[in-house]
Amino acid sequence: xxxxxxxxxxxxxxxxxxxxxxxxxxxxxxxxxxxxxxxxxxxxxxxxxxxxxxxxxxxxxxxxxxxxxxxxxxxxxxxxxxxxxxxxxxxxxxxxxxxxxxxxxxxxxxxxxxxxxxxxxxxxxxxxxxxxxxxxxxxxxxxxxxxxxxxxxxxxxxxxxxxxxxxxxxxxxxxxxxxxxxxxxxxxxxxxxxxxxxxxxxxxxxxxxxxxxxxxxxxxxxxxxxxxxxx
Amino acid sequence: xxxxxxxxxxxxxxxxxxxxxxxxxxxxxxxxxxxxxxxxxxxxxxxxxxxxxxxxxxxxxxxxxxxxxxxxxxxxxxxxxxxxxxxxxxxxxxxxxxxxxxxxxxxxxxxxxxxxxxxxxxxxxxxxxxxxxxx
Numbered sequence: 001x002x003x004x005x006x007x008x009x010x011x012x013x014x015x016x017x018x019x020x021x022x023x024x025x026x027x028x029x030x031x032x033x034x035x036x037x038x039x040x041x042x043x044x045x046x047x048x049x050x051x052x053x054x055x056x057x058x059x060x061x062x063x064x065x066x067x068x069x070x071x072x073x074x075x076x077x078x079x080x081x082x083x084x085x086x087x088x089x090x091x092x093x094x095x096x097x098x099x100x101x102x103x104x105x106x107x108x109x110x111x112x113x114x115x116x117x118x119x120x121x122x123x124x125x126x127x128x129x130x131x132x133x134x135x136x137x138x139x140x141x142x143x144x145x146x147x148x149x150x151x152x153x154x155x156x157x158x159x160x161x162x163x164x165x166x167x168x169x170x171x172x173x174x175x176x177x178x179x180x181x182x183x184x185x186x187x188x189x190x191x192x193x194x195x196x197x198x199x200x201x202x203x204x205x206x207x208x209x210x211x212x213x214x215x216x217x218x219x220x221x222x223x224x225x226x227x228x229x230x231x
Numbered sequence: 232x233x234x235x236x237x238x239x240x241x242x243x244x245x246x247x248x249x250x251x252x253x254x255x256x257x258x259x260x261x262x263x264x265x266x267x268x269x270x271x272x273x274x275x276x277x278x279x280x281x282x283x284x285x286x287x288x289x290x291x292x293x294x295x296x297x298x299x300x301x302x303x304x305x306x307x308x309x310x311x312x313x314x315x316x317x318x319x320x321x322x323x324x325x326x327x328x329x330x331x332x333x334x335x336x337x338x339x340x341x342x343x344x345x346x347x348x349x350x351x352x353x354x355x356x357x358x359x360x361x362x363x364x365x366x
Contacts, residue, residue, distance in 0.1 A: 140283045147261060148286065151279040152324050154259035155290070166327075167273075169292030169365055173358055175273050 004138045008145060019149070023142045036135050043128045050121045057114035060107050067104040071097055234280040234336070235262040238343065242266065247344035271351035274358070285338060287346055288324070288331040289354040295326065297364050305364045312360065318346060319353040330357050 004023060011022035020029035074097045081090035159166050167175075206212035235256065242252035250269045257263040257277070264278040266287075279286045297305055309321040309328070319332045330353055332346045 140281070144281050144284060144286070147279055147281045148288070148324050150259070150261045151257075151263045151277060151286075151288070152290075152327065154257050154261055154263050155265075155277050158257045158259070166290055166293075169296050169358055169361060172273055172292075173362055176355060176358070179273065 004141055008141060012145075019145045020142045023138075023145075029139065029142065032135065032139055036132055036139070039128045039132050039135070043125050043132075046121050046125045046128070050118065050125070053114055053117045053121065057111060057118065060110045060114060064104060064107045064111060067100050067107065071100045071104070074100065233262055234285075235264045235278065238264060238278065238280075241340050242344070242347075245340070245344055247341075248348050250348050252344075252347065266347055268347055268351040271355060274351055274354040276347060276350055276354075280336065283336060285334040285336055285343065286331060287334070287350050288329050289350060290324075291328040291330055291354065291357055291361060292365070293326050294323070294328065296366060297328075297361075298366050301364045305361065308360065308364075309357075312357075316353055316357075318349045321357070328361070330354050 007023040008019070011019050014022070016022040020032075074093050078090045078093040078097070081087075081093055156166055203212065239254045239256065242254050245252060250271075253267040253269070253272070255265040255267075257265055262280060266276045266278055268276065274289050277288045277290070279288070294302070305328075313320055316330075319330050322329050322331055330350065332350050334342060334346055338346075
């Protein structure tokens with residue numbers, strides 16, 4: 001990591017428009033992405049080599065095991081030949097064993113060499129993966145910065161084209177306070193209404209108890225009309 | 232469908248913790264979505280999707296709205312508040328003080344909704360905190 005935050009800060013201070021070019025590399029984001037792609041290709045090459053090397057190693061190990069078996073088998077033969085005091089046969093067997101041992105030490109050397117290759121390849125892959133992760137993180141910082149700047153430009157332009165400006169903090173605060181005031185007013189109005197409703201409730205109770213008002217009743221009207229007529 | 236279109240559809244139908252979302256795509260080469268959270272419509276949230284993140288940004292005020300001799304005091308206040316403010320952080324983008332939240336692109340719908348209904352009231356509170364530093 002080559003101080004991406006410091007570079008970013010310097011670029012932002014300098015009012016650089018193409019942040020990527022200023023931060024990642026003199027040659028810009030595209031080449032940086034190419035490097036990541038190359039590292040990926042290297043990894044897949046290394047993985048292919050790794051399978052080959054491991055296959056070779058398994059083959060060599062199998063040969064070593066065969067030789068170890070052959071050696072112990074022939075040692076037993078030699079013992080038997082000696083038991084039969086056939087010195088000549090025993091020597092012949094011993095010569096065979098010597099050949100096996102020569103080949104075994106060759107194969108052992110091959111296994112060791114392949115082991116070192118496997119380690120080296122695994123190390124390469126690990127390093128390439130770390131490099132990619134670092135590069136990608138760095139690139140994501142840069143790209144995010146650019147996205148945010150572009151998004152901000154778009155938001156500002158869009159609002160400007162609607163004949164308004166991005167709200168100033170004062171305007172926003174005023175509107176928020178007005179809205180809060182309105183909510184408060186609505187709540188109070190609600191309370192007043194509720195009181196009125198419960199007031200109506202009282203009226204109903206009074207009417208029911210015959211204390212206040214009373215129903216308009218046809219018989220009463222008829223009685224009133226009759227009494228007028230009579231008088 | 233692009234990620235922002237997905238989000239527009241998802242948010243349009245959602246009712247999250249009693250809030251609904253009003254989405255409006257902002258024209259331009261970059262995909263930006265304006266989101267208004269019900270009850271907090273005065274502080275629009277602008278949502279941008281990058282390769283690695285979903286960024287939700289609310290613009291609080293321009294730098295030049297702040298009393299110039301109070302700038303460093305305000306910066307200190309915002310830095311001190313930064314960790315305590317749930318899910319959202321403060322930043323400067325060009326000339327704007329912003330409050331924002333960043334999510335992984337793999338975040339669930341619920342995570343995104345939670346972010347939005349947290350950011351909006353945070354923005355209200357932030358604006359109130361900034362008020363005494365305004366010109």
